[in-house]
Amino acid sequence: MSTATLIPHATHAPEQEWNLPSRGRVAMYCLIIGESAIFVIFVVAYIYYIGRSLTGPTPREVLDVPIFNTICLLSSSLTIWIAERSLERNKIRLFGAWWALTLVLGAIFLVGTGIEWHTLIYEKGLTISTNLFGTTFYSLVGLHASHVIFGLIGLSTVLIFTLLGKVREEHSERIQVLALYWHFVDAVWVVVFTVVYILGR
Amino acid sequence: MADRTFPIEGTLDLTPAHVHEHTWLEVLHEWVTTVDHKKLGIMYVLYGFFFLLVGGAEALAIRVQLAEPNNHFLSPEVYNRFFTMHGTTMVFLVGMTIIFGFANYLVPLMIGARDMAFPRLNAFSFWMTAFGGLMLYYSFLGGSGLYGVGNAPDVGWFAYAPLTARAFSPGNATDYWALALIVTGVGTVGTAINVIATALSMRCKGMTLMRMPLFVWLSVVTSGLTLVTITPLTAAQIMLVIDRYLGGHFFDTQAGGSAVIWMHFFWIFGHPEVYVLVLPAFAIANEIIPVFSRKAIFGYPAMVAASVGIAFVSLGVWAHHMFTIGMTSVSNAFFVLSTMLVGIPTGIKIFNWVATMWGGKIRFATPMLFLTAFVFQFLLAGLTGIMLAVAPWDWQLHNSYFVIAHFHYVLVGAILFAIFGGLYYWFPKATGRMLNETLGKWNFWLFFIGFHVTFDTMHFVGMLGMPRSIYTYEADRGWGHLNLIVSIGAFIQGISVLIFTTNLLWSAFRGKVAGNDPWDAWTLEWAAASPPPVYNFPTEPSVSSRRPLWDLKHPEDPDWKYE
Numbered sequence: 001m002s003t004a005t006l007i008p009h010a011t012h013a014p015e016q017e018w019n020l021p022s023r024g025r026v027a028m029y030c031l032i033i034g035e036s037a038i039f040v041i042f043v044v045a046y047i048y049y050i051g052r053s054l055t056g057p058t059p060r061e062v063l064d065v066p067i068f069n070t071i072c073l074l075s076s077s078l079t080i081w082i083a084e085r086s087l088e089r090n091k092i093r094l095f096g097a098w099w100a101l102t103l104v105l106g107a108i109f110l111v112g113t114g115i116e117w118h119t120l121i122y123e124k125g126l127t128i129s130t131n132l133f134g135t136t137f138y139s140l141v142g143l144h145a146s147h148v149i150f151g152l153i154g155l156s157t158v159l160i161f162t163l164l165g166k167v168r169e170e171h172s173e174r175i176q177v178l179a180l181y182w183h184f185v186d187a188v189w190v191v192v193f194t195v196v197y198i199l200g201r
Numbered sequence: 202m203a204d205r206t207f208p209i210e211g212t213l214d215l216t217p218a219h220v221h222e223h224t225w226l227e228v229l230h231e232w233v234t235t236v237d238h239k240k241l242g243i244m245y246v247l248y249g250f251f252f253l254l255v256g257g258a259e260a261l262a263i264r265v266q267l268a269e270p271n272n273h274f275l276s277p278e279v280y281n282r283f284f285t286m287h288g289t290t291m292v293f294l295v296g297m298t299i300i301f302g303f304a305n306y307l308v309p310l311m312i313g314a315r316d317m318a319f320p321r322l323n324a325f326s327f328w329m330t331a332f333g334g335l336m337l338y339y340s341f342l343g344g345s346g347l348y349g350v351g352n353a354p355d356v357g358w359f360a361y362a363p364l365t366a367r368a369f370s371p372g373n374a375t376d377y378w379a380l381a382l383i384v385t386g387v388g389t390v391g392t393a394i395n396v397i398a399t400a401l402s403m404r405c406k407g408m409t410l411m412r413m414p415l416f417v418w419l420s421v422v423t424s425g426l427t428l429v430t431i432t433p434l435t436a437a438q439i440m441l442v443i444d445r446y447l448g449g450h451f452f453d454t455q456a457g458g459s460a461v462i463w464m465h466f467f468w469i470f471g472h473p474e475v476y477v478l479v480l481p482a483f484a485i486a487n488e489i490i491p492v493f494s495r496k497a498i499f500g501y502p503a504m505v506a507a508s509v510g511i512a513f514v515s516l517g518v519w520a521h522h523m524f525t526i527g528m529t530s531v532s533n534a535f536f537v538l539s540t541m542l543v544g545i546p547t548g549i550k551i552f553n554w555v556a557t558m559w560g561g562k563i564r565f566a567t568p569m570l571f572l573t574a575f576v577f578q579f580l581l582a583g584l585t586g587i588m589l590a591v592a593p594w595d596w597q598l599h600n601s602y603f604v605i606a607h608f609h610y611v612l613v614g615a616i617l618f619a620i621f622g623g624l625y626y627w628f629p630k631a632t633g634r635m636l637n638e639t640l641g642k643w644n645f646w647l648f649f650i651g652f653h654v655t656f657d658t659m660h661f662v663g664m665l666g667m668p669r670s671i672y673t674y675e676a677d678r679g680w681g682h683l684n685l686i687v688s689i690g691a692f693i694q695g696i697s698v699l700i701f702t703t704n705l706l707w708s709a710f711r712g713k714v715a716g717n718d719p720w721d722a723w724t725l726e727w728a729a730a731s732p733p734p735v736y737n738f739p740t741e742p743s744v745s746s747r748r749p750l751w752d753l754k755h756p757e758d759p760d761w762k763y764e
Contacts, residue, residue, distance in 0.1 A: 023402035030397050031390075034394070037428065136451070139451075
């Protein structure tokens, strides 16, 4: 788009750099702020209801700390960061490898959560309607898991495009915007983990 | 109102887009599939206006029911549905949609952009909001499932627990309410993200943050507030749906849950929501008052700071809706003080508007009439707000018609008046034709009189002890005559809105041709053609002050020398 002079005087002013923030980044930060507010409400509800269940089972009886899962998810933030840097340096194959690893780590986390829930429901008898702990636990962890699922869908889409050879250095910006979301999902897990498995037990 | 031809010859091409005849199917297809921010903005406003008529009709039915003691115009069940639907409709389907319609239409034009940052997200958001509203109203038919009788939500617009529990609200009406608000919420958040991204990343050359029109500034603040306001409601609605469908216990006191925590979650949304609605009204005032006072806005930086201040403070005042639940005196004191604190930035704004008018050459066209009434009525609404912020006063009047009168003073007296003013002001830009001034004056004066007859009187009904949401009352309470006056005022407002509807329809086809800049205004949207072509500006504009069109019209004394 060429720039016409709406104001004749503007041309007299010294030409300044005209830099605006990337709209993708701005939008993703906004989305993250909005999503954070949703998580805050669920976390507040969780904390408020700790120890208020009228019947068992209690968190201490049934919850195991998911150390392995947590390590997988948190390290996926590192691998996606390496992938971003690789793409910036135009190393597409390296990018694909680190991106795929991120996806695998995220998937391991999700499967781990699935196994945890299966054990809780079928062996330890805790469902969402059992007591307040069940209601708040499945809601909060489930809300986070649903974000992991959305993230994995995004990551898979990029991986498919990478395998098809469509991802190039110029897409760096967009990839980084998506990666921001993934970093957010990881950061939220730190909060959820602390609240559910440390404070709540 | 000299219809000058701006901008100067040769700087911008202002020939309107070539129009050729389409079949109605083509036109429909174009509107349904459009991603143009102007078409979407118009659809938002029309959609909101349609629901204003629906919600208004519900209000009139409520007023007929309350006009005299022991009345049975409506059945108690229908009465409950009507006041619930009236509140929900007016806040989510009228207020939110019209303000985002204005933002959609105006923000890209005012910052010299060709469209929003994400046009397809924009269309998605609109249709989510639209279908959310249709879903809410479908409950009249399908509320108990298609096999039972229709049953709209009847739990009040704030839907306090435990009334919303399965045991007390069987059927699906409450589910429609929760799900419809989740769906419209997704649309609202999408638009909010879009507005912020547009204002921050799509500005034309020279449009620094401190040169953005205040309308754009306030749209950004509103959208930011929306991001952290609508989402807690969505979270609370998800919890409610979990309670109702999956047997959860969030708000189930039988299982250790808390009904009060719903109140907290709802009002953490509910109070900032008022500011989400009123900040765009301020935004409209910030554009119209200077243009019709023929002066630049007084205290631009103070206005920006006050808006941001209001947004922050509004996040910490929610429990003033809950003084009667028995909080500790420390909590009460905190929320009394934080609520009163809102009065400071709001007061700055009122002073700035008055100072803008002060010494100005005021031109009382219809937009300015509405906005003058807005300043005056918003001040009164703020004063009753300060009264209700005092906890002991609130203990007396909580849930009375005094509270209803107070917030209708804000929602109607401030927001709706500003919206009407905004519609008169920007209608020529959107359609190329002026709204009729004679009908406009009738519209204004009838609405002004009706408004005061209704809502001034309502304060007294409230102080005489009439509680909100009651179906009817005994004759010996002494509320009968006052309620009749309130109802008469409501019908005067109804007539005024019908006059406006007539004006809207008539002027869209027969109105005086407006030209590009009918009000001799200063912001960039008036540099585009009326109506603007799909691409808004043929070439990207470049600005060097807050009033680019002033600079253009007065090259001998441009604003950029002083800013």
